[in-house]
Structures are given as structure tokens and as C-alpha cells.
Amino acid sequence: MSKLISFTDMGLYCKQGNFYIDPWKPVEFAIITHGHSDHARPGHQHYLCHTLTKPILQLRLGQNNYQTLEWNETIFVNGVKISLHPAGHIIGSSQVRIEYKGEVWVFTGDYKTEDDGISGQYEAIRCNTFITESTFGLPIYKWKTQQEIYGNIQDWVLQNQQDDKASVLIAYSLGKAQRLMDAVKNITDTVYVHGAIYNMQQLLDEMGYNFVQVKRISSGTTKQELKNAIVIAPPSADGTPWMKKLNPYRLGICSGWMQVRGNVRRRNADIGFALSDHCDWEGLLSSITATGAENVYVTHGFQSVLSKYLNEQGIAAWEVKTQYGAEDDEQPVTDHANSTEP
Numbered sequence: 001m002s003k004l005i006s007f008t009d010m011g012l013y014c015k016q017g018n019f020y021i022d023p024w025k026p027v028e029f030a031i032i033t034h035g036h037s038d039h040a041r042p043g044h045q046h047y048l049c050h051t052l053t054k055p056i057l058q059l060r061l062g063q064n065n066y067q068t069l070e071w072n073e074t075i076f077v078n079g080v081k082i083s084l085h086p087a088g089h090i091i092g093s094s095q096v097r098i099e100y101k102g103e104v105w106v107f108t109g110d111y112k113t114e115d116d117g118i119s120g121q122y123e124a125i126r127c128n129t130f131i132t133e134s135t136f137g138l139p140i141y142k143w144k145t146q147q148e149i150y151g152n153i154q155d156w157v158l159q160n161q162q163d164d165k166a167s168v169l170i171a172y173s174l175g176k177a178q179r180l181m182d183a184v185k186n187i188t189d190t191v192y193v194h195g196a197i198y199n200m201q202q203l204l205d206e207m208g209y210n211f212v213q214v215k216r217i218s219s220g221t222t223k224q225e226l227k228n229a230i231v232i233a234p235p236s237a238d239g240t241p242w243m244k245k246l247n248p249y250r251l252g253i254c255s256g257w258m259q260v261r262g263n264v265r266r267r268n269a270d271i272g273f274a275l276s277d278h279c280d281w282e283g284l285l286s287s288i289t290a291t292g293a294e295n296v297y298v299t300h301g302f303q304s305v306l307s308k309y310l311n312e313q314g315i316a317a318w319e320v321k322t323q324y325g326a327e328d329d330e331q332p333v334t335d336h337a338n339s340t341e342p
Contacts, residue, residue, distance in 0.1 A: 005129075007322070024041055030046065037060065047064055047067065050094045051068040051070055055203055071083075071094065081099040082097070082098055083097045085125055089110040090175035095125060096109070104129075105131070106131065112276065114146055116182075124287060133299050136256050143259075143276060154183065154187050156250075156252060157188075161228045165228070165250050166249035168249045170234070170251065171233075171254040173194075176254055180275075181232070184212065190214075190215060192221070193215070193231065194232070194242070195218075196237075201214050251268070253269045258274045295315075295317075296316070298310075299324060300322055300324040
């Protein structure tokens, strides 16, 4: 078996094709799985990404040499066949499939298996070697359906409005915020947002991702406007003076980490919604099984737990250290086990 991807100090490298996937240091040719900053970094000479990811990269990284592919479209780079496939994580997020001399490797980036109606339906790709994240790679993480979580959010908002309180939902600006707008569109025409979310949503509105009317909270926003309002803010706003303008309000944290009740208390929140843009434990296992891969590399998250479990099930698995998982509110818990690979 040839090794199509090596794990270097620059990032994931394909020697046969002379390109990198989601590298964390500047390189000549980078394939980018999605627009979160831990996977999409500045300084590369050439970027290859999904069509929907390009505008996001342009907003975040500026004008660069971008090349785009649709899902399931193929190109060849130095004899290596490359295609992108839905990862279901955020808008435009893609898995990278590479093939050389009959051998197939797949890198997931970040992914989730439940179709959120926004990010594209995750597609299981048959391969020899599979590289998977493990952000929520523990059996305790088992998500409710999106429909159930949306219903819980709506009920919470309506109760807050009866109690004359605003509903403040903490969620990352790219991914989670759009799902929240989708969640509340049946109970409101307008949401108020922090500037970081507003700027991203302006771009996504232009791309056709319109959910509700979005108003930016500014110095001119009145207390009357915010009374009983639905507000979406990024994790960076939580606990800052910016929040004072929203009083009286109740605070809801939207993150997979809210599956553990103690995390709601530690965040000083009124409620937690375990709404995640990543796979739960069962999603990880079912995805890995569906690939038929003989070899699995486990990246950021609970690498040691997931890789050990896979080895016990007869699937050869190794831990890999990367620099992923450092952007949104779902940063994985650090796994200090030593990295090993064949």
C-alpha cells in the first residue's frame, strides 16, 4: 500500500500530486475543505475549494488565486485524481477524495451525518484509507434530531417572550448561526445579531441563504427594539459589556458540549442546546464503517479513545496530531496521547 497523504509540519501532504490539504503553513497548492479559519489559512499561492466556499474565503482571506469544483466533479493534478464530496459541516464544506494508481484516500475535514438542510447531505465515500475528525469521539455524545432541538429552541424563545425577556443564543457566525436563523424562522420575521454574524450573513444572503430579516445591533439600536427579541451572538461576545444592552434576557448556549449538563452551569447560561455541526459518536462509527476503509487516521478531538475503539473492532487506526479545531465554539478537548502512525 502506498501512502498518498503524509502528516507533515506544514499540514497533510500528497507527494504524488505535490499538494496539501488544509495546510496550516503557507504552501504553493492548497485544497481547502471549508471556510473555518483552522482549515482555511492565508498565504497559499493557489487555493482549490468548493464553489460555495470561494466567496467565504474571499471575505475572510481576500482576493487570491482560487480554483473551484462542484461536488463529484473530478480533476487531475500531477496524475492524482481529485474530487470533492459533501461533508455536511457548514455551507460548502467538503471531503477530499484522492486516487492514484487504484488507491483511494478520503479526508473529511469536519463533518456531520444529519442533513441540516443547509450544508449539503454528507456522502459516505468508499476508500482504502479514511482520515476522520473526532471532536465528539466519546459514547456520551449522542445528538437529538435537529427537528427536536429546533422545537426546544422555539419553545424556549416563546416562553421567554411571555416572561418579557429577550432570548440570546450564543453560536458561531459561520455554520451554527445560520441553523439558528432557520430554527426560528417560523416564530419570527427578524433576528438581531452581533456585527461578526451580520457581516457573514450579508455575504450568505447574497449567495441565497436567506432565512429571516437580520438586523445588526448598533449604538442606535433601542431598548424597545430589543425587548423580547431573538438575538444571536458569537462566543466572543459572551460576558462582555456588549451584552448589557440586551437586558433583560435569558442566555442559551448552542454547542455539542452542552450535552454535558455541567457545562451549562460553567458557562453561566440559562440553558444549553446540544446543537452541533460535528458527528456524534454513532455518526463517527457509522461513517467509518460505511467507507469500508482498512486504515483510519484519527485527527483532532478524542483521538486516543476513538482509535483504540476502532483497533478493538479490527479496524487499523492511528492518532494524528494536527492544528485543527481551534476556531469555533466547539473546540475539541485536548487529547495528550502520543501520536503514532505506521
